Structure formats: structure tokens, C-alpha cells
Amino acid sequence: MRSRTILIVDDEPKSREGLKKMLGVWSAGQFEVLTASNGVDALQILEQTPVELMITDIRMPEITGLALVSQLRERGIRSQPSVILISGYAQFEYAQQAIHLSVVDYLLKPVSRDKLVESVEKALKAGEERERLLFMRKMADPQLLEVRNEEAALSDPVRQAIQFVEMHLEEAISLQEVAGHVHLNGSYFSALFKEQCQINFSEYVARRKLQKAKELLLKTNLPIAEIASRTGYQAVKYFNKLFKEHEGMSPGQYRSMRNETKAEVR
Structure with a gap:
């Protein structure tokens, strides 16, 4: 060390x-x-x-x-x-x-x-x-930041849906489940979320889960399989594939950024 x-x-x-x-x-x-x-x-x-x-x-x-x-x-x-x-x-x-x-x-x-x-x-x-703060910048997802910045202008059902996602990141989250939670028809909720957040609900959930995964990768030494599980992905291979599609690198490569960040700051 x-x-x-x-x-x-x-x-x-x-x-x-x-x-x-x-x-x-x-x-x-x-x-x-x-x-x-x-x-x-x-x-x-x-x-x-x-x-x-x-x-x-x-x-x-x-x-x-x-x-x-x-x-x-x-x-x-x-x-x-x-x-x-x-x-x-x-x-x-x-x-x-x-x-x-x-x-x-x-x-x-x-x-x-x-x-x-x-x-x-x-x-x-x-x-x-x-x-x-440098960690936060590295982890930031522009689309999630945009949704957060506009949160005050969102309707109650969309805000409730976002809160539901935050509380259930360790689980598989379906559109129908969340639509039922906010007492809306699935199709209507899907269209409403897309209209107000400028992103599909399923993509929002995937991005938020990956954001959580990035936090855990940079701030903890948890095994990749444990991080996948904590973000609702039981299949590690699928988690790795999804992560690489979004970030352009594997979870392990992303984790190596932690040491690089510390070197930059110090």
C-alpha cells in the first residue's frame, strides 16, 4: 500500500x-x-x-x-x-x-x-x-443528473416511481410493478415517464443500478458478484455485459480508476 x-x-x-x-x-x-x-x-x-x-x-x-x-x-x-x-x-x-x-x-x-x-x-x-468530488464526477451519469435537476417539475407519480427505484435497487424492478405502485396503467405510466424524464423507464432503472454499482466499485472492495447482486443482477455475466455496454470497460477495469483518482488528487 x-x-x-x-x-x-x-x-x-x-x-x-x-x-x-x-x-x-x-x-x-x-x-x-x-x-x-x-x-x-x-x-x-x-x-x-x-x-x-x-x-x-x-x-x-x-x-x-x-x-x-x-x-x-x-x-x-x-x-x-x-x-x-x-x-x-x-x-x-x-x-x-x-x-x-x-x-x-x-x-x-x-x-x-x-x-x-x-x-x-x-x-x-x-x-x-x-x-x-472527483469520485462523484467520475461516477456521474449525465442523463440521471438531468432527471435529478428537473425533479421539482415532475408529477407526483413520476417522483414516487423514482423514490420506489431508489428503495429497491437490490431487486429486479419491472415497469408493471412500479406502475401499480403509483396506481397508473402500465402503458400510460411508461409514456408519462418518458415525456417528463426524456428517458425510458427501463433505461432509467438500468442506469441507476449501474450508477450504484459504480459507487460500490470505487468505494468498496466487495467482489464483483456481490456488487451485481446488490444491484439486482443475479447473473454476473449479464451484469458484466451490461456494464461494459454502458461504460466501455469491465467492472474490474472501472474499479482500477480508484487508484488512478487518488494519484491525481494527491
Whole structure:
């Protein structure tokens, strides 16, 4: 399992080693703490190693901390860590630029242990939230999102049908069953659903089940057969075939995206 990494960038040896020591004690071996004495070395590390959090001084020769963060964003380096800036100068201009670069925190030297730990935990939490949002984007189905965005305008029977699907994703769901649940004729319900959602009911159910399957693939280590069962498919071969038709890859290949996503975020 790949270790989680924090990178400290500071041209002052005393400050650099002090931060490393404080984080080493705090992390108790959960993080590998790397250091760089300048922006050039830091960029080389970032290009080769997935870094979860970077703590960098602002005022450094050659490449300033702000320029380092800017280059990190511009180069599209796969490892895009959360960033904490530190400085011996309380300048409003620095804080403004830090906000523009989506820096998580801005600390003034000398940095106390408590303040550093508080800031690091906040930055790591922000990174986890970014990873969650990236997962959501990878899993998103445009047609399902469109139905969700228009949900307020749907009629009561169609909304009830969608709620029924949500509650029974682990089961086989038929149009007739849902039509009966919302007290409508099957043919009328089918036409009504298509008219309001711009998608056939059967396709909606299939897409929603696959969306659930994608969540389970990315967020759990459940076997493929178990995921198929939890989305109402008892035949794993049929589930694999349907998944590949919609996603252009097998469930196993899709699951491998989890590690790729983490590498992109960190």
C-alpha cells in the first residue's frame, strides 16, 4: 500500500527541519515527510511522487512559494496536493494570492506545533473532500443528473416511481410493478415517464443500478458478484455485459480508476 506523503519546502534549514520533526511526531509513522530546500527540487519530487500535502515558505530564492504553487497548477502535475503557505511576513498581498491559488491555509512564522497540526488536519480534510468530488464526477451519469435537476417539475407519480427505484435497487424492478405502485396503467405510466424524464423507464432503472454499482466499485472492495447482486443482477455475466455496454470497460477495469483518482488528487 502506497504511503501518504507530506512535502515541506523551505530554504531555511532550521525551519525546514523543525517542521519535519513536529510532523514526524504528530503523524507517528502514518505519513512520510519529505523536504526540499527550493522550488526546483520540490517540482522534481512532485513530478515523481504522489504528495498529499505541501507546506511551502513563500519567500525563497529562484522560485517563490506562490510561484511554486502556480507552476504546480499550470503544469498539470498529476499529484495536486493541498497546500499550506508559511511566511515570516504578514502581507495582505500574499494572502490574496494564496486565496486565488486555492491554498488551504496561510501561517505566519514562527509556527507553533498546535497551529501547524490544526492547519495540516484541515488541509488533509480538504484533500479528502476534493477526492470525494472527483469520485462523484467520475461516477456521474449525465442523463440521471438531468432527471435529478428537473425533479421539482415532475408529477407526483413520476417522483414516487423514482423514490420506489431508489428503495429497491437490490431487486429486479419491472415497469408493471412500479406502475401499480403509483396506481397508473402500465402503458400510460411508461409514456408519462418518458415525456417528463426524456428517458425510458427501463433505461432509467438500468442506469441507476449501474450508477450504484459504480459507487460500490470505487468505494468498496466487495467482489464483483456481490456488487451485481446488490444491484439486482443475479447473473454476473449479464451484469458484466451490461456494464461494459454502458461504460466501455469491465467492472474490474472501472474499479482500477480508484487508484488512478487518488494519484491525481494527491
